[in-house]
Amino acid sequence: MTRTVTDAGVVEFAEAVAGLDARAGSAVVGTLLDGGADPISVIDQVIVPSQHQVGLRWQFGEWTVAQQHAATEVALAGAAEIERRLDRRPRRNGHVVLACAEREWHALSIQLIALAMRSAGWDTTVLGAGISPLRLSRALHELGPDAAAISCSVLASLPTSRRFIEAASAAGVPTVVGGAAFGTDARRADALGATAWANSARGATLALSGLPLIAPLVPPLAKDVQSEQLALHAQLLSIRSEVQRRWRPLGQTGSVTPDSAGEVVRDCIDQVVHAVVAALITEDVSTLAETRAWVFEVLKARGDERATAHASELGEAVSGMIREYPRAYGLLSANW
Amino acid sequence: MTRPAPGDPVEQRLLATARRRSTLLSEVSSVMAGSLNIRRSVLRLLDILQPDFADWVMLGLLDSSAARFDLYGGADPRNLADVSAAQVSSFPALQSMMITGETELLHVALAGEQAPRLEPDGLDQLIPHPQLREEAKQLRPADALGLALLTRGTIIGFLVLLRSEGRGFTVRDIGAAEEIARRAALSLDSARIYRARMELTSALQGALRPPALPNASGLRLAATYRAAAEHLDIGGDFYDAFTTDDELALVCGSVRGPGISAAPAAIQVRQSVRTAARFSRRPDSVLGATADALHLEVPDVEVNLCYARVQLSPGGGHATIDVGRSGGVPPVLITAAGSATAVEFPELAVSSYARVEVERADMLLLLSSGIVDSVGPSGRYGLDRVLALAHRYAGTSALILAEALEQDVVDFLDGKPHDDLMALVVECGP
Numbered sequence: 227m228t229r230t231v232t233d234a235g236v237v238e239f240a241e242a243v244a245g246l247d248a249r250a251g252s253a254v255v256g257t258l259l260d261g262g263a264d265p266i267s268v269i270d271q272v273i274v275p276s277q278h279q280v281g282l283r284w285q286f287g288e289w290t291v292a293q294q295h296a297a298t299e300v301a302l303a304g305a306a307e308i309e310r311r312l313d314r315r316p317r318r319n320g321h322v323v324l325a326c327a328e329r330e331w332h333a334l335s336i337q338l339i340a341l342a343m344r345s346a347g348w349d350t351t352v353l354g355a356g357i358s359p360l361r362l363s364r365a366l367h368e369l370g371p372d373a374a375a376i377s378c379s380v381l382a383s384l385p386t387s388r389r390f391i392e393a394a395s396a397a398g399v400p401t402v403v404g405g406a407a408f409g410t411d412a413r414r415a416d417a418l419g420a421t422a423w424a425n426s427a428r429g430a431t432l433a434l435s436g437l438p439l440i441a442p443l444v445p446p447l448a449k450d451v452q453s454e455q456l457a458l459h460a461q462l463l464s465i466r467s468e469v470q471r472r473w474r475p476l477g478q479t480g481s482v483t484p485d486s487a488g489e490v491v492r493d494c495i496d497q498v499v500h501a502v503v504a505a506l507i508t509e510d511v512s513t514l515a516e517t518r519a520w521v522f523e524v525l526k527a528r529g530d531e532r533a534t535a536h537a538s539e540l541g542e543a544v545s546g547m548i549r550e551y552p553r554a555y556g557l558l559s560a561n562w
Numbered sequence: 563m564t565r566p567a568p569g570d571p572v573e574q575r576l577l578a579t580a581r582r583r584s585t586l587l588s589e590v591s592s593v594m595a596g597s598l599n600i601r602r603s604v605l606r607l608l609d610i611l612q613p614d615f616a617d618w619v620m621l622g623l624l625d626s627s628a629a630r631f632d633l634y635g636g637a638d639p640r641n642l643a644d645v646s647a648a649q650v651s652s653f654p655a656l657q658s659m660m661i662t663g664e665t666e667l668l669h670v671a672l673a674g675e676q677a678p679r680l681e682p683d684g685l686d687q688l689i690p691h692p693q694l695r696e697e698a699k700q701l702r703p704a705d706a707l708g709l710a711l712l713t714r715g716t717i718i719g720f721l722v723l724l725r726s727e728g729r730g731f732t733v734r735d736i737g738a739a740e741e742i743a744r745r746a747a748l749s750l751d752s753a754r755i756y757r758a759r760m761e762l763t764s765a766l767q768g769a770l771r772p773p774a775l776p777n778a779s780g781l782r783l784a785a786t787y788r789a790a791a792e793h794l795d796i797g798g799d800f801y802d803a804f805t806t807d808d809e810l811a812l813v814c815g816s817v818r819g820p821g822i823s824a825a826p827a828a829i830q831v832r833q834s835v836r837t838a839a840r841f842s843r844r845p846d847s848v849l850g851a852t853a854d855a856l857h858l859e860v861p862d863v864e865v866n867l868c869y870a871r872v873q874l875s876p877g878g879g880h881a882t883i884d885v886g887r888s889g890g891v892p893p894v895l896i897t898a899a900g901s902a903t904a905v906e907f908p909e910l911a912v913s914s915y916a917r918v919e920v921e922r923a924d925m926l927l928l929l930s931s932g933i934v935d936s937v938g939p940s941g942r943y944g945l946d947r948v949l950a951l952a953h954r955y956a957g958t959s960a961l962i963l964a965e966a967l968e969q970d971v972v973d974f975l976d977g978k979p980h981d982d983l984m985a986l987v988v989e990c991g992p
Contacts, residue, residue, distance in 0.1 A: 292955050295962040302961075320640065328977070331969045356972050367753075368760045370599035372640070396596040398606045439640065440609045443596070463939050463976075 231263045231271045239304065243276045246296045248303035255304040265308045265345040269338045269427040273301050277334065285520070287527040298334050305334070308341050317349045320372035322402075322434065323365050325353040327378060327386035335405060336377045342427035343375070348434060359389040366397045373437055375430060376420070378405040381513055382500040385455055388418045388507055392444055395419060400441035402433045407504070414508040419444030447507060454551040455503050462499055465547045469495045473543045475525050475536035490528060494521045498544045498562075502554045511561040514541075518562055538562075583738045586615060590742050594749035598756040601642070604634045607746050615739075616723035618701050620694055622650070623711070623719035623750060626758065631719065636694045645690045655687035659710045659720055665740055666708040667731060688722050698724055705730040707739055713747035718754070721746065763796060769829040770800040778803075778810045780878035782991040784960035786968040788983040790932070798824025799930045799982035800832050804839075810872040811839050811848075814928035814986050816890060818864040827863045831856060835869065845869045845886025845915040853888065866890030868928050872988060879922045881990050886915035891931050891945065894952050896963070898923035902952035904945060923957055925989045932981030933967070938974040947974070960989035 235258045242250035280297040283289040324336045333355035340350040374394040378387045400421035415423035422433035476487040501517035525533035541562030620635035633643040655666045668684030684706045689695040703724035711719040775783040789797035802813040817824040838851035866889035874881045892904040908914045936943040955963045
């Protein structure tokens, strides 16, 4: 079996996603698999890149959230085609529980990783998206897996992903983490106490084979980090409403894109707070520069001619609201 | 006897040994308390004991039927073997431990030894599995220590520790091993109790919802369920979907009551609806018969029920849905063209029902009151938010709408407690 996929297959699947055509997406994946491509390559080289494009289409104001969801269904159809062809025999490598933490709703990623793991000989249980630490704990105690896999694509979900890692390590279960919010190297994963980090479906399956039998208990977060993180979470609504009063990036005419200007502004403000919290708990300040660049792109795509200045002002506005949290304030002030 | 002076190498060694034992004991307690899963608990125990305290470890634990022992340990502790309780009884040392709870220390005769040992067949008395026994013999151990796992008045298994020559078990080591066995037994018994509760919970879960939504030709179904007792996944809300001949029946219901205590009544309601639907499929008949049955069997239980009968036209692309309800939230009709409206009923009584005609890509959303009554930091979620969201997702699909609704409500709650959240969507498919 070859591990390669054809360029034509990649293009055709991207076209199926762009056309929100689930049937075509399914057919493309079927053809690739029939041609000898292995499932993990199809996931990493065909389906995942198409979803990245979907995210960019929203970021650039071309698609609504509803269209994003519809595009996800095309990817799900492709995943279903892979699943249909998977070997049904029992898998002997071990058992993995997969979940996305609260505030993370991109369940597709965890489903794709589960498919890759199954094709590599692991049994999987997918808990889904937006899962609470309590629910994960229950699954760990009930199923006694060899590993827990946590996918996190949004910074907002990193704090709960950390609680997932704590829950797993308390049960001695090693963790593999991945997703855009964990960045492009293992630094954030290490800081949060994960056993392993992966940046692709294949990487996740390779990481599984190198995991220890027992994960050590992760040390608790520093007390001031923990207390500022919890306080910022509790203050999110009041920070948002106060900043919304002061920060008006899209002008009186509103957004020129399908999603309402109010939603976009709210998302931008929330992202800054989540990026500060992520920097707090991972000690990686690159979350702030990434978020600033993201805010700039979102505003620019929605016709904001002063996107650079508005992105800068957003950091200042949020800074003004978090002065009582010295660590968070210091991070945002120095790195926005 | 002269006491060694402080700083004396002998005293330092003794102190270090005592500290190691103390650390080991506290590690067994704290680490094993972290898991309520039997397998993970055993793996952690083996990880702590090997190789510092013993060169080889095996643990046997009675399964829930008490007819077999699950065996853990050996070179690859991930692998699990099992033997029958009858087999174990043919191993004298094990059998003695399982009856008396007394520790057994056996010295193993090594091939080629001149001096006679106390128990020349120690391993053959203690290790009831041929592969594990052979593995243990390869280690050429000198001492084998067998301990009963005794807790809460019952012996639930045994622990076997092997040490190689020159590293036999001292009296203090045996005392430490007995304490380890006591602590491990307590943790493992708690995990056994937890497993029994989980099995019960899983059985209840299975009775509240179908394991999978049925494949109904020409229609697409999706459901979402998030219980108030989220870690248990059980509540008083339930849904069902089943086919009767060429029709589809959808049920969405809730039984008033806190969390898990409402589940048995919810299961009874679900079964009553299924039974009633065998005799007549009209919503008024099904709801009426169900109400009569419940009045007789659980008269004090307050039930909200919505029942939809979906009849697909020949060739597909159009369906007639008769929907009746006895309380709760009205279903929402979402057309592909973009409208989202609550279905209107002539009157809220089991004797009346509404008829809805749906075309390709139209959807009908059945939902629990837990969704509209959710209270987040900015107030109550309400039916208006449901309608606004349904409007945004008109023309997508049942799966997308169900996922989007769940996400929107959970984000709205922002971590606050909630009632059961449940939605069932049917889409007139391609």
